[in-house]
Amino acid sequence: MNQKISVIGGDARQIKVAAALSDHGYSVMLTGFCEDKVFNKTIKIENDVQKAVEFADIIVLPLPVSFDDVFLNTPLYDKQIDVCELMKLVPKNQLLLTGMISKKLKTLCNVYGIYDMDYFNREEMKILNAIPTAEGAMEIAMREMPITLHNSRTLVMGYGHVGKVLAKMLWGIGSKVTVSARKCSDLATIRTYGYDSIKTEDVAKYIGEFNVIFNTIPAKILNRDVLQNVNKHSIIIDLASKPGGVDFDVAKELNKKVIWALSLPGKVAPITAGEIIADTILNIIEELGV
C-alpha cells in the first residue's frame, strides 16, 4: 500500500484516476497536465517525464494511449510527450497499465520487456463503461426528440454490455422497450427482465414501429432493407464502434435521422468514467498482488 503510481497523460478522467488512487492510499504523481487544468489540488504534479517514471512502481497511461502512435494523448497539456521516448525510459519488467494500446505500441512494450496490461480489455471495465454510455445515449435521445422517452417505443439492437444497461435504464424511466438479439439464450434473458424481444433477423419487419432505435451491434445491420422501413419521425442512435452499425450513405439518401455517438463515457461523464478506470486498476493491482 506504500506503492507509488505515476499517471502520465490523458484527459479529465485520468485526473480522477489519480485522485481515486490517492484516496486509496497510494502515492500518486500526475504528469502531462497544465496545472490550471487540474481541478484536484491535492495531487502532486511532476512534469519531468523521467522523474515520473523513476518515481513509479506502477505507471498508468491514458485511454487511448495515443491517437497517432507518435505522441501520448495529452489534451490538457501545452507540451507534447513522445510516446516512444517515454517507452525507452520505462525499465524492464515495469508494470505499465495502458488503455486501448495499439498493436504497434504493444510490440514496443514487448521489445523493451515492459510488463504491460490493458485495463480497457478488462471485463468489468466494459460492463461499467456501459453505464455512462447508456446515459449518454439517453441524453441524446431526450435532446433530439420532441417526445419523451417515457411511453415511447424504443428498440435496443443487441444485448451485450451496453444493450443490457440501456434496456434497463430505458425501462426504468418508463419507455416501452424492445430488445433484438440472435441467441435463444439472450432472448430468454430479455424475457426474464420483462422487455419485449424480437429476433435480429426480424428487425427489418418491425423497425417501423419504434420511435427511437439504439444500435449497439458493430456490424452493418442497419442496411437499406432495414433503413427504408424506419419511420420518418424516428431517430437512430448508433453506439457501435467503428465502422458503426449503420450504412450512413443510404441513411442520408433516405433522409433518416442518424446520430453516431462514439466514446460517450469520457464525453458525458468524465468523472464517472475516471472512477471506472480507477476501480479497474485497483482490481488489477489486487489480483497481481503487487
Place this chain on the structure above:
Amino acid sequence: MNQKISVIGGDARQIKVAAALSDHGYSVMLTGFCEDKVFNKTIKIENDVQKAVEFADIIVLPLPVSFDDVFLNTPLYDKQIDVCELMKLVPKNQLLLTGMISKKLKTLCNVYGIYDMDYFNREEMKILNAIPTAEGAMEIAMREMPITLHNSRTLVMGYGHVGKVLAKMLWGIGSKVTVSARKCSDLATIRTYGYDSIKTEDVAKYIGEFNVIFNTIPAKILNRDVLQNVNKHSIIIDLASKPGGVDFDVAKELNKKVIWALSLPGKVAPITAGEIIADTILNIIEELGV
C-alpha cells in the same frame, strides 16, 4: 362526434392538439400558424379568425393564452391576433378552452358570457405534465454534470406531481434517490416506493451529501442556511414556478451552480406535451357530454 373544433394560436403543442383531436374524429381547423410551420399537412388552416370562430362548436386557445393580455400567444405566426378582439367575436355560451388564462382575460370571458374552462387546471394535465418536466430535468442534470445520474446521490425536494414522477424516473435509471417532504403521509408513501426520505426541516442538515438537487417546491426553501451547505461540485435544478425555490442572489454570492428550468414540457417534448393537452381536452369534452 361530428363536432367542430377551432384551435387558435399556440406553438408546436397546439399543432399536435389539432392533429390528435382530428384523429379522434373531430373536424378541426387551425388558426394563427404560418402554413410552413405546420408539420402535419392534414389539418385545415384557416387564418381568418372570424371564420374560425364561426366554424367552431369548441374553441381551443393556447398555453398560455397570452403573455401580455394584449395579443394571443402565436409564436408560429407572422401576424398578431388581438386577444380582446378575438373575445368579442366569440358568441355567448360558447365553450372556450383556455390554458393558464390570466385573471384579466377570465373576467373578460365572464363579461361576454363565454363559457370558459382552463385545461391547465385539470388534475390529470398536471400529473401528465410531470412526465416531460421530469425528463427535461434529468436531461439538464445529464448535460451539466460530469458524473452519471446512475449511482449519484440525488435529492428531490417536494413530493407533489413532479416530485413523484421525477423520483420514480431517477430511481429507474439507478440513482440513489432521497425525497424530502413535510407530511407524515408523504414520508410514508416515499417509504413504500423504497426511496430514502428526509423531513423538509432537515434539508439544511443533509443537503451537503447530494450530487444533484431538484427542487419542486414553489417557496424560497433554498435560502442561505441551506445553500451554504450545498457541495461545491453539486448542482441545483429548480423546477418551481415563479418566484422559484432558490434565493438566486445568495446562490450567486456563494458560487453555487443553479439552473432554473421553467416550462419544460413545451420546450423538451412539445409533441408529448401536445398529446397531454389533447387528452385533457378529450376528457373535458367527454365529461361535459357536448
Place this chain on the structure above:
Amino acid sequence: MNQKISVIGGDARQIKVAAALSDHGYSVMLTGFCEDKVFNKTIKIENDVQKAVEFADIIVLPLPVSFDDVFLNTPLYDKQIDVCELMKLVPKNQLLLTGMISKKLKTLCNVYGIYDMDYFNREEMKILNAIPTAEGAMEIAMREMPITLHNSRTLVMGYGHVGKVLAKMLWGIGSKVTVSARKCSDLATIRTYGYDSIKTEDVAKYIGEFNVIFNTIPAKILNRDVLQNVNKHSIIIDLASKPGGVDFDVAKELNKKVIWALSLPGKVAPITAGEIIADTILNIIEELGV
C-alpha cells in the same frame, strides 16, 4: 423522552410495538401477555392492569381494541381483561392510543374524559399497512396459482393505498399490470407509472383477459355481470374490508375461484405490522409534543 408507556393487550404486533418504543428510549411495560409468548425478553411484563395504568403517561391498546366490546383483544394471554373495567381505571385526560376502536367504546372514552386517539385512522398507518397487505396478497396468488405472477396478466381494481403498492410490487416482479380506476386523475397517475389502465366502468368488458384479479374496492363491483366474464382458470383475491367487493353467492354459483383475504398485515407479517403501528405512534407522540 423519559415518558412511560403501557402497551396493554394485543397479538405479536403489540410486542413489537413495545420493543420498538423501548428502542426509542421510552420506559415500556407490557400487559396482557403470557410470559412465554413474548419473544422479546427485554420488555418488562406487568400483568396487574391497575399498576400498568398507573405507571403510564401513555396507554396503547391493541388493534382492534376488542372484538365484542366486552373483553380486550388479548389472544396471547390466558386470562381475560374486561375492557369497561379497564376504562374505569384510566384517569381523566389520559392519552389513550387505540386501534380501530368501536363507536361504543369511543363513547365510553368521552364519558370518562379520556383523551383517545385512534392510530388506525392515521394516513401514514394506512399507507404503510398497504405493504404487508400487498405482499400477503401476492403470496396468496403465488400459492394458489399454477402459473408465475411474472408475465401473468394481473388486474388491480382500485388505486387507493393498497392498489398503489400492489401495482408497484406486481410490476416489480414482472407481472403485466393493469389498474382500474374511475377518476381521470388516477388514470393519469397510473399512466405515469407505466401500468395499463382501464376505467372501472369497463371492467366487465375486459376482465376475461386477466389471470389474477385483485380487488381493493369496498363495494360490490364484482357482481354477476362482471363475474360471468372471469376466466375459469383465473382467481379473484378480494382485499376489500367488509362487506367485500365480490358477490360471493354468485361467484359460488358460477364456480369462480375467490379468496377473501382480510386483515393480512397482522397475519402475514406481524413484526412489520407492529413496526408500522410503532412508527405511527411515534409520529403521534412527536406531533402532540407530549
Place this chain on the structure above:
Amino acid sequence: MNQKISVIGGDARQIKVAAALSDHGYSVMLTGFCEDKVFNKTIKIENDVQKAVEFADIIVLPLPVSFDDVFLNTPLYDKQIDVCELMKLVPKNQLLLTGMISKKLKTLCNVYGIYDMDYFNREEMKILNAIPTAEGAMEIAMREMPITLHNSRTLVMGYGHVGKVLAKMLWGIGSKVTVSARKCSDLATIRTYGYDSIKTEDVAKYIGEFNVIFNTIPAKILNRDVLQNVNKHSIIIDLASKPGGVDFDVAKELNKKVIWALSLPGKVAPITAGEIIADTILNIIEELGV
C-alpha cells in the same frame, strides 16, 4: 408443421407441453396419463405405448425421465411404463427429447442409435426456469417470515441464472438486495443493476446483517464459519441442487432456520414450467429444421 409428437409420461408440466405444441400446429398424442388427470380435453390420449411411439416423428419424455432408471416418471398414471421396454420400441435415428436423462439411460440411447437431446441442458431453459424458481423462493420467504420482503435486507448468494432473476424480483418488490459473487465482472454487473454487492469471500463477515439469505451456489459455502454468524431471527433458503450449499448438520446444531427448496418450477408453477419446456422444445425443433 404437419409433424407428429408423442408426449410420453410426466406430470402436469407435460400436459401443458402437449397443449402448447398442439397450439403451435403439431399433431400431439399424450401417453402415460389417467384421463381424469388431464385438464386439457383437446389433447388425444393414447395409452398404448407402442402406438404412441409409432405415431411420432418426435418423442418427448418427462423431466426427469425417470427416478430409478427402471420406470418412466408417470405420477399421473395408474400403471407403470418400463423405461427400457420403451427404449426398445424407439426406432433408430428417432428424435427423442429428454429431460435430465441419467447417464445410464443416455448410454441406452446410444446403444439403440436413438438421436436423443436433453432439453434440460438448453441455456434458455435454465434461464427461464429461474423465473418460477425465484418466485417460489420468494413465496417461501413470505410464508415463513414474520416480516415483509419489502424493506428487508436480503442476500442472494451467487449471480448465475437464479441469482439474477431473484435479485431483480426482490428489488422489484422493494427489498434491500445484496448479491455476493466472486468474479470482478459479476460484481460490476451487480453494480449496474444498483444492488449492493459483497465478495463471496466476505460473506462470513457480513451475513449477520441479512434477514433472508438465498443461496444459489451448489457448493458447501454455508459452513460453520458462516452459519455461526447468521442472525437467529433470519432464514436461509437454499436453492442449490444436491448436495446443496448448506452444512445442514451444523445448521441444525446451531439452531439456524434452513429450508432446502429443490425443483421449485414444477411444484410452484407447473403450467409456467410446462410452457418453458414447450418453448425450449420449439426452439430445438426450429434449429434442427425437422
